[in-house]
Amino acid sequence: MTVWDDLVGQEALVETLGNVVAAADRVLQGEKATGMTHAWLFTGPPGSGRSTAARAFAAALQCDRGGCGECLSCRTSLAGSHADISALVTEQAVIGVDDARDSVRRAALSPSGRRWQVMIVEDADRLTDRAADALLKSVEEPPPRTVWLLCAPTAEDVLPTIRSRCRCLVLRTPPSEAIADYLVRRHDVSSALASFTARAAQGHIGRARALAVDEGTRNRRREVLRIPGQLSGLGSCLNAASNILDAATEEARPRSDTLDAKEQSDLQLAYGAGTRGVSTTGHAAAAKELQRRQRLRAKRIVRDSIDRTLLDLASYYRDVVTVQLGSGGELVNEELRHEVDTMSRSTSGEATTRRLRAIFATRELLEGEIAPLLALESLMISLRGADG
Ligand SMILES: [Zn+2]
Known part of the structure; x- marks a missing residue:
């Protein structure tokens, strides 16, 4: 396995990121390399796997073997406990200025390991204007070993000042077959159930997973689809x-x-x-x-x-x-x-x-x-x- 395994239907993106990781390695070795930069924006429709992509990229940047998926660094990265990967995640409707300032302070530190200090912002579209302002300088000119990975549905959802400092990576809507394959491979779902739920989820991986593993979710959906036939009086x-x-x-x-x-x-x-x-x-x-x-x-x-x-x-x-x-x-x-x-x-x-x-x-x-x-x-x- 590799760190890219949970990216569903994103072959082109995985190839691009692989090249970037190789360039990043050359930078660490003190060579001149093009292709690596310090601020990235992952965009793609809801459920396409933006934050999964950002986390895989972060893991690959921290791995001596380009994201082998097996070493200690890869495993801690993917488990969310790597010392040099921080994520600004919110369950709230907005990300406020205090949280943004915390991230900026963290971004200013040198990595504790030999590689990168990676800062992930999962919902960059939820940054308030003040929070975005607080991030701006660090995203624009981070310390040499710091990398910002921002995620948002579209580039337009991010303030132009921030967006213009990032290189944009676009995820496509994953095809049903790729989602079905992923459900079989990673969640041990039968292939009949996997292709049914992948189709029903219309390109949303999390929704497909919920439908595949949770019977209650499937039942609720079935009830919903009865509604059109029941609307009379x-x-x-x-x-x-x-x-x-x-x-x-x-x-x-x-x-x-x-x-x-x-x-x-x-x-x-x-x-x-x-x-x-x-x-x-x-x-x-x-x-x-x-x-x-x-x-x-x-x-x-x-x-x-x-x-x-x-x-x-x-x-x-x-x-x-x-x-x-x-x-x-x-x-x-x-x-x-x-x-x-x-x-x-x-x-x-x-x-x-x-x-x-x-x-x-x-x-x-x-x-x-x-x-x-x-x-x-x-x-x-x-x-x-x-x-x-
Ligand atoms: Zn590794």
Whole structure:
């Protein structure tokens, strides 16, 4: 195995990175080499493996053999415990200036080993303007052994001042076959299940993995795909909307709870709560601020889950369009071909397109402040439509 094994369907990128790692090695040996630079931006659609790519690259930079995947350095790198690789990761909606400053301080240090100090920013699109400003100088002119690896969906999601200092590496949407192969290889999933879930996930590796290894996730998706056939009266629309929200809330809760509990115990430690003589006012303020951020995050996790539901629904209506256009070819939801056929005969292509547009408009609305239930109710009503 090598450090590149978990990059799915990114052969061209792996080749490029291999060349960069070789150039980086020559730099370490004091030779003049082109191809290595100190700031990189990994972009690619959600689920394509941006942070996996950044972490593999970091591991390869730290390995004496270009990313063998087997030495101690590779293993600690991939496990996230290498002393000279730091990651700025957030579960929050934004990365604030304090976290950015911490990273800059760290980036200024010489590596403890003989190679590089690697700084990974997983969601560079979430840097606030002030946080981006704080990073700017270090990204622009880092110490000679420091390398910044930033990740974002697209280059446009990163402030131009930062973006212009980085060399951009683009991940493609991984093809279904590559995802299926990865699920079989790394997660010991049967090949039938792997190809079904890879297709259903439409290029999102994490989603494919969740569908493949978790029956609950598969069941929830199956329920979602029943919705289009069930929307008749107003009551069924309102029902479907509240079911989607309930399922999303239920799916989100364990994840929110785990994150919340960890932060609460960190806070207790930081303030030495329970110890006599510790300032309780500082603790109370920090606890209040933490609660506020946790509420925001919980909301976001629910919205992310609703968004996946909407993508599943969209895949269904896209299948209907595929049948209506008569272009042949495999459906994303091949196992529902009978239902898709029925719907494609009972409605026009124009109406299906309108429904797809309604789904994507709702996804955008949900990024704003709208109450999810309201948005979902109005979506279900437009999916029912009037054209019959
Ligand atoms: Zn190695």
